[in-house]
Amino acid sequence: xxxxxxxxxxxxxxxxxxxxxxxxxxxxxxxxxxxxxxxxxxxxxxxxxxxxxxxxxxxxxxxxxxxxxxxxxxxxxxxxxxxxxxxxxxxxxxxxxxxxxxxxxxxxxxxxxxxxxxxxxxxxxxxxxxxxxxxxxxxxxxxxxxxxxxxxxxxxxxxxxxxxxxxxxxxxxxxxxxxxxxxxxxxxxxxxxxxxxxxxxxxxxxxxxxxxxxxxxxxxxxxxxxxxxxxxxxxxxxxxxxxxxxxxxxxxxxxxxxxxxxxxxxxxxxxxxxxxxxxxxxxxxxxxxxxxxxxxxxxxxxxxxxxxxxxxxxxxxxxxxxxxxxxxxxxxxxxxxxxxxxxxxxxxxxxxxxxxxxxxxxxxxxxxxxxxxxxxxxxxxxxxxxxxxxxxxxxxxxxxxxxxxxxxxxxxxxxxxxxxxxxxxxxxxxxxxxxxxxxxxxxxxxxxxxxxxxxxxxxxxxxxxxxxxxxxxxxxxxxxxxxxxxxxxxxxxxxxxxxxxxxxxxxxxxxxxxxxxxxxxxxxxxxxxxxxxxxxxxxxxxxxxxxxxxxxxxxxxxxxxxxxxxxxxxxxxxxxxxxxxxxxxxxxxxxxxxxx
Numbered sequence: 001x002x003x004x005x006x007x008x009x010x011x012x013x014x015x016x017x018x019x020x021x022x023x024x025x026x027x028x029x030x031x032x033x034x035x036x037x038x039x040x041x042x043x044x045x046x047x048x049x050x051x052x053x054x055x056x057x058x059x060x061x062x063x064x065x066x067x068x069x070x071x072x073x074x075x076x077x078x079x080x081x082x083x084x085x086x087x088x089x090x091x092x093x094x095x096x097x098x099x100x101x102x103x104x105x106x107x108x109x110x111x112x113x114x115x116x117x118x119x120x121x122x123x124x125x126x127x128x129x130x131x132x133x134x135x136x137x138x139x140x141x142x143x144x145x146x147x148x149x150x151x152x153x154x155x156x157x158x159x160x161x162x163x164x165x166x167x168x169x170x171x172x173x174x175x176x177x178x179x180x181x182x183x184x185x186x187x188x189x190x191x192x193x194x195x196x197x198x199x200x201x202x203x204x205x206x207x208x209x210x211x212x213x214x215x216x217x218x219x220x221x222x223x224x225x226x227x228x229x230x231x232x233x234x235x236x237x238x239x240x241x242x243x244x245x246x247x248x249x250x251x252x253x254x255x256x257x258x259x260x261x262x263x264x265x266x267x268x269x270x271x272x273x274x275x276x277x278x279x280x281x282x283x284x285x286x287x288x289x290x291x292x293x294x295x296x297x298x299x300x301x302x303x304x305x306x307x308x309x310x311x312x313x314x315x316x317x318x319x320x321x322x323x324x325x326x327x328x329x330x331x332x333x334x335x336x337x338x339x340x341x342x343x344x345x346x347x348x349x350x351x352x353x354x355x356x357x358x359x360x361x362x363x364x365x366x367x368x369x370x371x372x373x374x375x376x377x378x379x380x381x382x383x384x385x386x387x388x389x390x391x392x393x394x395x396x397x398x399x400x401x402x403x404x405x406x407x408x409x410x411x412x413x414x415x416x417x418x419x420x421x422x423x424x425x426x427x428x429x430x431x432x433x434x435x436x437x438x439x440x441x442x443x444x445x446x447x448x449x450x451x452x453x454x455x456x457x458x459x460x461x462x463x464x465x466x467x468x469x470x471x472x473x474x475x476x477x478x479x480x481x482x483x484x485x486x487x488x489x490x491x492x493x494x495x496x497x498x499x500x501x502x503x504x505x506x507x508x509x510x511x512x513x514x515x516x517x518x519x520x521x522x523x524x525x526x527x528x529x530x531x532x533x534x535x536x537x538x539x540x541x542x543x544x545x546x547x548x549x550x551x552x553x554x555x556x557x558x559x560x561x562x563x564x565x566x567x568x569x570x571x572x573x574x575x576x577x578x579x580x581x582x583x584x585x586x587x588x589x590x591x592x593x594x595x596x
Contacts (some may be wrong), residue, residue: 080174112145251476256281340453386436394418460519473546480501520577534567535560
């Protein structure tokens with residue numbers, strides 16, 4: 001009879017599945033909607049249905065109207081409205097639930113704070129006007145007494161609605177300073193109170209994926225600092241009004257707006273271009289703000305003084321301060337001359353090599369650091385526009401000379417640097433690749449940063465890169481003691497000598513990675529050295545890594561440690577190196593240091 005029992009259970013299981021599908025899947029959304037609608041004061045209402053709203057509290061009234069997807073203030077002032085507080089209020093209204101009825105026909109509405117009410121909200125939704133009066137809070141403080149529509153009954157509703165309705169007028173006002181998108185700006189102009197004007201125009205992108213380009217068009221033609229322009233536009237877009245000045249100001253002079261600083265944006269293409277101007281007046285030092293006003297709008301407001309101070313007002317402030325412009329991905333060769341000598345870096349198969357005075361593999365990180373330092377160098381001050389002799393600034397015999405060759409360029413560009421009379425500054429200019437460049441002041445630290453020798457730039461790695469997972473055997477020789485470990489799994493190791501036991505895989509992996517990434521600090525002796533004074537005859541410790549094919553992947557003999565240095569060499573090679581002793585850490589010396 002077991003088959004009958006199985007059949008009955010199968011039928012029950014199918015019935016339960018069908019019930020779950022119908023109850024939860026098919027009927028669930030409708031049931032949730034019904035639950036959500038239960039006890040709502042206005043059923044079937046959504047925030048998008050509301051298109052007009054009036055909030056009255058005492059003698060003050062706020063009137064808001066919707067135009068398209070945006071809201072505007074109609075009174076007590078006219079202007080754009082802030083969407084967030086309106087959305088909060090509309091959500092509270094459309095989802096409003098009645099907790100319970102307190103009094104169906106109160107004799108004294110004033111007992112509930114409803115005569116007069118704390119706030120009265122009238123709104124239009126789906127062509128129908130709706131009303132709710134809000135009074136005082138109940139004893140628990142969580143609910144508010146209310147009367148809905150024309151019904152006299154006093155009910156309890158959440159106090160969140162009253163909080164939203166009692167927000168000050170300023171909270172409902174749009175605090176956007178200028179509404180625009182930076183990508184639409186084709187020109188910007190800054191005019192000082194004295195009448196000096198700097199105009200910057202958008203030049204587009206020289207390459208599809210390149211950065212935006214800007215040029216100063218007035219009062220002189222120069223390249224503009226695109227980061228400076230982008231930062232200004234971003235700050236202006238995100239700037240918010242701090243406070244609104246009370247209406248009916250006495251006059252613009254009171255706020256310094258009779259002779260303001262003007263910041264004007266031109267948006268859109270030439271034929272349909274629209275101008276938006278922000279006027280900035282007096283600062284209020286104790287509040288760290290500045291008075292401002294939009295052109296054509298009588299509203300006066302305050303902004304953070306920090307924003308005002310960030311507006312460039314001169315050609316120098318807007319000017320591109322890049323000293324040597326080049327595209328790093330196109331650089332093929334770099335020549336560096338400094339008090340440490342002259343050397344040449346060349347790109348071969350995507351990697352940098354020292355091509356002269358000797359041929360060596362270069363340290364890729366250091367080579368990139370040199371090019372980044374040159375590319376990111378910025379002028380602090382423009383000293384001369386290229387009319388004076390270089391000798392006046394010591395640039396005829398520069399302390400640092402960096403020559404950059406770019407692919408397909410007709411001639412290289414050279415950066416010249418010399419110490420300036422001013423402390424911590426240096427003179428700089430560029431020769432080649434175009435017209436005479438200006439002479440500028442840059443930070444003096446660049447003289448030290450670019451003074452690199454062959455030893456500084458050569459690759460300091462001991463071993464060619466290898467995959468740590470390919471290491472199958474590790475040997476640690478310390479005096480008469482030899483520790484031998486063998487890999488038994490992805491991260492599992494076994495100590496096989498001088499005794500057997502499961503080893504701490506993490507400790508072994510650390511040893512392998514340390515050796516893989518180890519770099520030398522100084523080349524103490526390249527040939528013909530006596531290893532004895534350095535503790536390398538015999539060495540204190542020798543580490544040997546063996547690969548899957550039984551061949552040595554890496555080996556290092558470690559000698560004396562002193563003054564933060566450790567002396568090392570690669571077995572069977574004559575060179576002696578000094579490394580940072582901290583990079584070695586505490587090396588295992590007994591089986592107990594490795595066993596779990």
